[in-house]
Every structure is written in structure tokens, then in C-alpha cells.
Amino acid sequence: MALDSRVPKGPIKDKWTDYKNHIDLVNPANKRHIDIIVVGTGLAGGSAAATLAELGYNVKAFAYQDSPRRAHSIAAQGGINAAKNYQGDGDSTYRLFYDTVKGGDYRSREANVYRLAEVSTNIIDQCVAQGVPFARDYGGLLDNRSFGGVLVSRTFYAKGQTGQQLLLGAYSAMNRQIARGKIEMFNRHEMLDVVKVDGKARGIIARNLVTGEIERHSAHAVVIASGGYGNVYFLSTNAMGSNVTAAWKIHKKGAYFANPCYTQIHPTCIPRSGDYQSKLTLMSESLRNDGRIWVPKNMDDVKAIREGRKQPTDLSEDERDYYLERRYPAFGNLVPRDVASRAAKERCDAGYGVNATGEAVYLDFAAAINRYGKEQAKIQNIENASDAKIYELGQAIVQAKYGNLFQMYEKIVDQNPYKTPMMIYPAVHYTMGGVWVDYNLMTTVPGLYCIGEANFSDHGANRLGASALMQGLADGYFVLPYTIGDYLSDDIRTGKIPTDTKAFDEAEKEVTDRINFFVNNKGTKSVDYFHKKLGKIMWDKCGMSRNEQGLKEAIEDISALRAEFWKEVSVPGGDKEFNEELAKAGRVADFLELGELFAKDALVREESAGGHFREEHQTEEGEAKRRKEFQYVSAWEYKGEPKDAVLHQEALVYENIEVKERSYK
Amino acid sequence: MNLTLKIWRQKDSNTKGQMVDYKVTEISEHMSFLEMMDVLNEQLVNSGEEPVAFDHDCREGICGMCSMYINGEAHGPDRGVTTCQLHMRMFKDGDTITIEPFRAAAFPVIKDLVVNRSAFDRIQHAGGYISVNTSGNTQDANATPISKHAADEAMDAATCIGCGACVASCKNSSAMLFVGAKVSQYALLPQGQVEATDRVKNMVAQMDLEGFGNCTNTGACEVECPKGISLDNIARMNRELIKATLS
Numbered sequence: 001m002a003l004d005s006r007v008p009k010g011p012i013k014d015k016w017t018d019y020k021n022h023i024d025l026v027n028p029a030n031k032r033h034i035d036i037i038v039v040g041t042g043l044a045g046g047s048a049a050a051t052l053a054e055l056g057y058n059v060k061a062f063a064y065q066d067s068p069r070r071a072h073s074i075a076a077q078g079g080i081n082a083a084k085n086y087q088g089d090g091d092s093t094y095r096l097f098y099d100t101v102k103g104g105d106y107r108s109r110e111a112n113v114y115r116l117a118e119v120s121t122n123i124i125d126q127c128v129a130q131g132v133p134f135a136r137d138y139g140g141l142l143d144n145r146s147f148g149g150v151l152v153s154r155t156f157y158a159k160g161q162t163g164q165q166l167l168l169g170a171y172s173a174m175n176r177q178i179a180r181g182k183i184e185m186f187n188r189h190e191m192l193d194v195v196k197v198d199g200k201a202r203g204i205i206a207r208n209l210v211t212g213e214i215e216r217h218s219a220h221a222v223v224i225a226s227g228g229y230g231n232v233y234f235l236s237t238n239a240m241g242s243n244v245t246a247a248w249k250i251h252k253k254g255a256y257f258a259n260p261c262y263t264q265i266h267p268t269c270i271p272r273s274g275d276y277q278s279k280l281t282l283m284s285e286s287l288r289n290d291g292r293i294w295v296p297k298n299m300d301d302v303k304a305i306r307e308g309r310k311q312p313t314d315l316s317e318d319e320r321d322y323y324l325e326r327r328y329p330a331f332g333n334l335v336p337r338d339v340a341s342r343a344a345k346e347r348c349d350a351g352y353g354v355n356a357t358g359e360a361v362y363l364d365f366a367a368a369i370n371r372y373g374k375e376q377a378k379i380q381n382i383e384n385a386s387d388a389k390i391y392e393l394g395q396a397i398v399q400a401k402y403g404n405l406f407q408m409y410e411k412i413v414d415q416n417p418y419k420t421p422m423m424i425y426p427a428v429h430y431t432m433g434g435v436w437v438d439y440n441l442m443t444t445v446p447g448l449y450c451i452g453e454a455n456f457s458d459h460g461a462n463r464l465g466a467s468a469l470m471q472g473l474a475d476g477y478f479v480l481p482y483t484i485g486d487y488l489s490d491d492i493r494t495g496k497i498p499t500d501t502k503a504f505d506e507a508e509k510e511v512t513d514r515i516n517f518f519v520n521n522k523g524t525k526s527v528d529y530f531h532k533k534l535g536k537i538m539w540d541k542c543g544m545s546r547n548e549q550g551l552k553e554a555i556e557d558i559s560a561l562r563a564e565f566w567k568e569v570s571v572p573g574g575d576k577e578f579n580e581e582l583a584k585a586g587r588v589a590d591f592l593e594l595g596e597l598f599a600k601d602a603l604v605r606e607e608s609a610g611g612h613f614r615e616e617h618q619t620e621e622g623e624a625k626r627r628k629e630f631q632y633v634s635a636w637e638y639k640g641e642p643k644d645a646v647l648h649q650e651a652l653v654y655e656n657i658e659v660k661e662r663s664y665k
Numbered sequence: 666m667n668l669t670l671k672i673w674r675q676k677d678s679n680t681k682g683q684m685v686d687y688k689v690t691e692i693s694e695h696m697s698f699l700e701m702m703d704v705l706n707e708q709l710v711n712s713g714e715e716p717v718a719f720d721h722d723c724r725e726g727i728c729g730m731c732s733m734y735i736n737g738e739a740h741g742p743d744r745g746v747t748t749c750q751l752h753m754r755m756f757k758d759g760d761t762i763t764i765e766p767f768r769a770a771a772f773p774v775i776k777d778l779v780v781n782r783s784a785f786d787r788i789q790h791a792g793g794y795i796s797v798n799t800s801g802n803t804q805d806a807n808a809t810p811i812s813k814h815a816a817d818e819a820m821d822a823a824t825c826i827g828c829g830a831c832v833a834s835c836k837n838s839s840a841m842l843f844v845g846a847k848v849s850q851y852a853l854l855p856q857g858q859v860e861a862t863d864r865v866k867n868m869v870a871q872m873d874l875e876g877f878g879n880c881t882n883t884g885a886c887e888v889e890c891p892k893g894i895s896l897d898n899i900a901r902m903n904r905e906l907i908k909a910t911l912s
Contacts, residue, residue, distance in 0.1 A: 122801035129803040133820040140810025172794035
């Protein structure tokens with residue numbers, strides 16, 4: 001099947017408006033007869049469910065957690081971008097578009113990104129109207145901060161809990177529709193397959209995670225908003241339950257999976273401390289506004305610090321290597337995430353890591369505390385302020401800005417980051433790859449949509465900070481509600497989709513067969529055993545840098561591990577009950593397939609772009625080297641075993657932006 | 666360190682539960698409490714027993730999914746943290762730790778340490794929102810200035826994660842800190858004024874219907890709240906309710 005991105009004709013700034021002016025609409029009376037399933041209730045799914053219900057469709061929403069409010073969007077800390085130009089620092093729709101395409105290393109679809117930049121301003125208006133308490137200045141207007149990879153301040157925030165506040169906004173909009181009966185909410189439910197009737201997505205099979213019942217749900221369209229697949233690495237900043245199952249199931253039923261190898265490894269996470277570790281914790285990128293990243297210049301100091309003979313605060317300025325400021329003077333500590341992560345790895349690989357494992361660098365706030373302290377002393381007319389007073393004044397400012405993040409760090413690491421620099425190291429955070437969608441956010445299966453992190457569309461090979469929240473809400477509030485209407489206008493006479501049909505019988509049988517296998521397979525190893533092994537293969541061979549040999553090994557290793565899994569996995573308990581191990585087994589089974597496709601995709605992409613760094617393709621200075629012949633989206637078609645997947649290419653055409661070397665120097 | 670765990674086991678909501686003793690060994694002080702529970706569960710799975718069911722997800726203190734009543738305190742002995750952020754350095758080698766579910770009539774046990782907190786959702790359905798369409802055709806975000814103090818105070822109320830520690834800690838199983846926080850967030854912002862009267866009345870009515878108790882100002886909820894939600898929010902809710910009832 002040829003890939004058609006269905007990007008409308010015309011100048012880029014008019015595409016979306018023209019598109020909206022010419023699509024088919026469904027009249028309000030007919031919307032009442034149309035059902036839509038939304039899987040996932042994070043920023044994308046929650047905002048989509050609320051908006052579709054408000055338009056008059058009957059929405060069924062599904063979440064594996066006990067409430068839509070718990071989706072992992074809630075953990076996003078730093079902020080959300082919007083081209084409001086409230087700071088008057090030269091921001092515009094075009095500049096946000098430009099920064100996002102460049103930040104993504106010229107591997108995203110131009111028209112989608114432009115639309116995203118265009119609707120970004122609406123998101124802020126919408127959220128304020130919903131009562132989202134964004135940070136404000138003393139004049140009562142909205143405050144902004146800067147994020148990596150850009151030269152303007154366009155990031156709106158609510159302390160270090162922006163994702164929480166935006167999700168609670170979407171959740172409140174959902175609550176209004178749940179109260180009106182327009183959203184039927186299925187908490188503690190997991191989608192286990194999509195049902196296709198005559199080639200169109202017409203429903204899902206879901207498992208009630210409390211009772212274990214298998215349920216059939218039909219609809220005229222299905223929207224997947226199930227988030228990213230970072231947990232394929234076992235350790236990531238994702239929630240424990242975050243999984244690829246919904247996205248992978250639709251892939252197996254005909255939806256192409258795009259660019260699985262594009263993974264974001266976030267530079268500022270708390271380093272791992274031991275084998276028992278269950279997840280990694282992110283420290284917001286916003287900290288790089290004020291924190292300076294460094295390692296010691298001299299190996300002797302590194303050793304002294306590791307052995308506890310020296311403290312980081314003992315080192316003078318001259319003895320520190322602020323390597324980001326050294327290598328990238330223009331952007332300094334605010335280079336994009338992929339660049340910052342690789343630079344940290346480069347220093348640690350060279351032996352300069354500052355903790356026992358050698359995998360940590362410093363994030364230091366001393367300079368910021370000093371700077372803010374002096375500023376405050378001036379504001380408060382304190383003459384000849386002592387160092388202690390300056391420190392006290394400065395600490396108060398840093399605390400107001402990042403207090404909750406500092407507290408979180410202290411609770412986990414048991415060190416006071418106001419007194420001693422934080423230790424950080426990169427960790428898997430976000431997946432730019434995902435289900436392939438066209439301009440309408442529809443997958444290669446008619447009636448099956450994919451939004452938010454689960455799709456591939458807007459971030460190319462690297463996502464800029466504060467852009468995930470923007471994309472999730474843009475897709476859910478402002479894009480999908482239009483595009484899905486165009487599709488559903490053909491369904492006004494279809495009537496309710498029955499669930500007592502062969503298509504549902506077959507899908508349900510597949511699901512129950514697999515569950516029965518798990519509960520009856522008396523293997524010898526736990527689900528986590530396999531998940532951890534998979535994670536190690538992924539981190540070692542498909543991590544921050546990749547090479548041909550490692551990727552080939554990864555494909556073999558994962559394939560072998562998967563075979564062992566299906567022989568040896570042990571799942572205690574039964575199927576008709578609350579059984580977390582059973583749910584986990586299904587998710588890990590899917591990760592074991594995705595991981596192999598991931599490695600295959602990374603192997604085929606013989607270039608470095610954004611988060612995908614192939615050691616064979618780098619500049620003399622160790623920067624990522626793109627190759628013109630790979631200026632396309634890799635969309636994989638499922639053909640049985642992951643290694644047999646067939647590659648389809650969507651060429652990326654840039655008409656409104658000049659493709660050049662991505663430099664932050 | 667080596668520990669004895671006394672854990673509430675209950676097959677499902679219809680079966681009677683009981684405390685069961687377990688031993689775990691070689692627990693690192695750097696582990697989180699839930700990682701210690703992972704060690705126990707791995708041990709149980711490997712010996713063919715059913716693991717202890719508990720709710721958890723983000724493991725960074727923000728989703729509100731994890732619960733657990735540890736040694737008589739919601740989220741355990743540390744302050745300002747959820748169970749997933751509680752670290753084993755708070756305990757000593759040889760300790761016996763009692764682990765129960767959050768207990769309240771309105772939070773029935775689903776299994777072991779997992780409880781049903783959907784009553785919280787239903788209170789939100791009753792009025793935890795501003796009735797504005799998600800069309801994007803609202804006024805510009807900066808059209809209505811909001812005082813920094815009001816915005817900050819609204820934010821403090823809005824940081825509630827809906828975990829239910831307030832209910833579990835209250836001798837009356839009152840949900841007034843939870844409801845007060847939501848009512849306050851909107852009451853402090855101009856956007857929330859239009860529906861303020863109906864909102865507080867409807868949310869309080871639903872709260873009572875769900876079987877939560879009343880507030881007798883012991884303040885246990887504030888102490889145990891992982892996000893430090895202030896009792897002031899309960900006072901503000903009461904003021905809003907009186908205002909709404911009298912007007």
C-alpha cells in the first residue's frame with residue numbers, strides 16, 4: 001500500500017484553515033448516533049474524549065489506572081510551549097515551527113508541525129479558561145521560562161507540575177461530560193485488541209482488570225492515545241504501567257509503525273543506584289535554565305570525589321569543565337536533549353563520571369543562587385550584603401522556582417541540592433516514534449486514529465522540551481475533533497455496530513487464547529525477569545549510541561529471549577480476577593516484539609539523526625551526521641515475525657524551511 | 666537490612682481478609698518502599714505464591730495511585746511523600762512493618778492493599794470543573810489578569826493528587842481536605858466564580874452521599890497529606906458553602 005500523508009495543498013500557513021473550511025461535517029442530531037472509543041486518558045486521550053463528547057458524539061474512554069487523572073502525562077514537570085510572544089522576544093508561529101523541525105533534526109512532517117505551532121496559542125487560552133493555575137508575574141499576567149533548543153521564552157508552567165495541572169484540566173473537562181452522560185468511563189480496563197469489520201476499525205476487546213472479564217465494545221471509530229513505549233527499556237521515566245500494547249495490537253492488525261528507533265534519552269535524571277531499581281526519576285529540563293552542568297577537569301579530582309576525599313564544592317572554577325558551555329557557547333546548558341545526553345555520555349565514557357558507577361555528572365545551582373542573591377540584595381537595598389545573606393536571598397528564589405524538584409531529589413538521593421550539586425545522568429524518557437498517521441491523524445487502517453505520544457508525527461528524531469504537552473493537547477482538543485468528523489460524515493446512517501459478529505468472536509478468541517496460555521503455562525521465570533533482560537539488551541545495544549554489530553546482536557538476542565519467554569514465563573493466579581502479573585505478562589510479550597522491530601529500524605537507518613546516533617555516522621567533532629538519502633519516515637508493515645516487517649517510506653519534503661546542519665554552537 | 670512485614674491479604678471484596686507475616690532480607694536503605702515490595706513479590710512469584718496486590722504507577726509521587734497504610738500512617742512515617750517516594754532509610758534492620766490498605770467505608774478493598782477510590786471521581790463529576798467548551802474560542806489567556814497571590818494559592822490547592830491519604834488518616838474518614846482543595850482552586854480564580862454556588866453545593870452533597878464523614882478539625886489529614894494541602898482549604902470550602910446556602 002502506498003503511503004499517502006493527505007497533506008492539503010496550498011501555502012503552509014493556509015493549509016489548516018482551508019482544510020477546516022472544506023471538510024464534511026456531521027450535524028448535531030446525527031452525532032448522537034455515532035460512537036467513538038478512546039483508549040488512554042492522558043493529555044491527548046483525555047482532551048479528545050472531552051471534546052468529542054462535547055461535540056455530541058457518544059464516547060467510551062478506557063484507562064488502565066483507577067481514574068483518568070492518573071495517566072502519566074501527570075508527571076510532566078517543566079512546561080508547555082506556545083507561540084504567544086507575550087515576552088516580546090521575537091516569537092511567532094513560524095519560529096515555533098522552525099525550532100520544532102530543526103530540533104527534530106529535519107525528520108518530522110512540515111505541515112503537521114506548522115499546524116501544531118498554529119494551534120499552540122489556543123491551548124493556553126483554553127487551559128486558562130478551564131482554571132489551570134499557570135504561574136503569573138506580579139502584574140497578574142502569565143509568566144514564561146526558557147527550554148532547550150530555542151532562543152525565546154515561550155514555555156508556560158505551573159511550578160514543576162505543569163503536566164499535572166494540564167491533565168487535571170482535561171480531566172475536569174471529561175468530568176463535565178461524564179456527568180452529562182456523554183462519556184462512559186471504563187477505569188481499570190485494558191485494551192487487548194482492535195476489531196476490524198470490512199477493513200474498518202469498529203471496536204475493541206478489553207479486559208476488566210478487576211474482575212478479569214473480557215468485554216466487547218463497538219464504535220464507529222477508534223482512537224488510540226496510549227502513550228509511548230519507553231518501558232521497552234525496563235528502566236525509564238515512564239510510569240510502571242506505561243506500555244505499548246494498544247499501539248502494538250493495532251500494528252499487528254494493519255497500522256504501520258513509524259520510526260521506532262527514535263527514542264529520547266533525557267539528560268537530567270537521577271542516576272540509578274542499584275539492581276533493585278524499578279524506575280528512573282526525571283529532573284525537569286527547566287533546571288537547565290539556572291543549573292550549570294560540569295565534571296572535574298582533572299582525573300585526580302574525579303578519583304578523589306569518587307573515594308569521598310573531596311567534595312564537588314571543594315573544586316575551584318578553574319578545576320571544573322562546564323562541557324556544554326565549552327562545546328556549545330551559543331546555547332550552553334540549554335542545548336536540545338539529545339545533544340546534552342550524548343555530551344554527558346561522552347564525558348562519562350572518557351572516565352569523568354562523578355559517582356561510584358561512573359555514570360553521573362553535576363548539575364550545579366551555586367552560580368544561580370549567587371546571582372539571584374545579589375539581585376535580591378539590590379532590590380531590597382541591602383548594602384554590603386554578606387555571602388551568607390546573599391546565599392539566603394538567592395536560595396529563596398531558587399526554592400520558589402524549583403522547590404518541589406529539589407525536595408524530590410533530596411528524598412530520593414538523601415543529599416541537599418542547595419548545598420551540593422545534584423548528580424544527574426541520562427535516562428529513557430520519551431519515544432518520538434510511534435504509529436504512523438496521516439495529516440488527519442488516521443493510521444493506515446480506516447477509522448483507526450492515533451494521537452499524542454503514541455503516534456509518530458510531530459517531533460521527528462528528537463523532541464524539544466515542553467513540546468509533548470503541546471502536541472498531546474493540540475491533537476486532542478483542536479485537531480482530531482475536526483479530522484474525525486470528516487471521516488464519520490459517511491457513517492451517519494450506519495447505525496449501532498453489533499458485537500455479536502464473527503469479527504468480534506475471532507478477536508475475542510485470540511485474546512482469551514493468549515490469557516489462557518499465560519495462566520496455564522507453568523514456567524520457571526517471572527515476567528520481570530524477562531522484562532529486565534530485554535531492558536538490558538535495549539540499553540546496551542539500542543541506547544544512546546548504536547552500531548551495526550550491536551544492533552544485529554540485539555535482533556538475535558531479543559528473538560531468543562522471546563522464544564524463552566513463551567516457554568518459561570510463569571504467571572501465578574487465575575484469569576478471572578485482579579491479576580497484575582497477568583496484565584504485565586501481556587505487556588512484556590508485546591515489548592519483546594517491539595524491541596526487535598526497534599533494533600531493525602535502527603539498523604536500517606544508516607545515519608545519525610536526533611536521538612538516533614549511529615557511531616558509524618558522526619562528524620569529526622562527534623556530532624550527529626544526517627544523510628540526505630534517509631530524509632524519509634520509516635513506516636513498518638507487520639508480516640508475522642518483527643524481523644520480517646516490510647519497510648514503506650514516506651519522503652519528507654521541506655518547502656518552508658531550509659534543511660541545514662543542526663548547529664547549537 | 667532484614668525485615669518482618671505484616672501485610673493485609675484479602676482475595677477480593679467479598680472475602681474476609683487477614684494479616685499475614687512475611688520476611689524479607691538484604692533490603693538496601695536506598696530502595697524505595699515499593700521496590701522493597703517488588704523484592705517481596707518477586708520472592709513470592711518465584712515460590713509459586715500469589716504476589717501482594719498494591720496500586721502504584723508513576724513512582725515519582727504525582728499520579729496518586731499508590732496508597733498503603735504503613736505502621737499506622739498513610740504513606741508511612743516520612744512527611745511530604747507518597748509511598749513510592751518513601752525510602753527504606755526510614756526503617757531499621759530488624760523492624761516489623763505493618764502494611765494495610767487505606768481504610769474507609771467509601772474506599773472498599775478490591776484486593777489486598779488495593780482499594781476502590783472511585784468515590785473521589787464521582788465527587789468531581791458533581792462539579793469539579795468549569796463549564797467552558799474546549800473549542801479554543803475563549804478569550805486571550807492574558808485578558809483577565811489574576812493576582813500572583815491568588816494564582817499561587819490556587820496552585821497550592823490544585824497540587825492535590827487525589828490519593829486519599831486524608832480520608833485514610835481521618836478518624837471520621839472525611840474527604841473534606843480533598844473536596845476543599847478542588848473547591849478552593851476554583852473559588853480563588855475569576856474563571857471559577859460563575860458557577861461557585863452550584864459547584865460547592867453539588868460537590869458537598871455528593872461527598873455526603875458517598876459516605877465520607879465530617880470534619881472535626883483534628884488536622885491529621887494535613888499532617889499526612891503528601892502534597893501539604895492546607896486545612897485552610899476546608900475553612901474556605903465551609904465559607905463558600907455558607908455563602909452558597911444563604912444567597
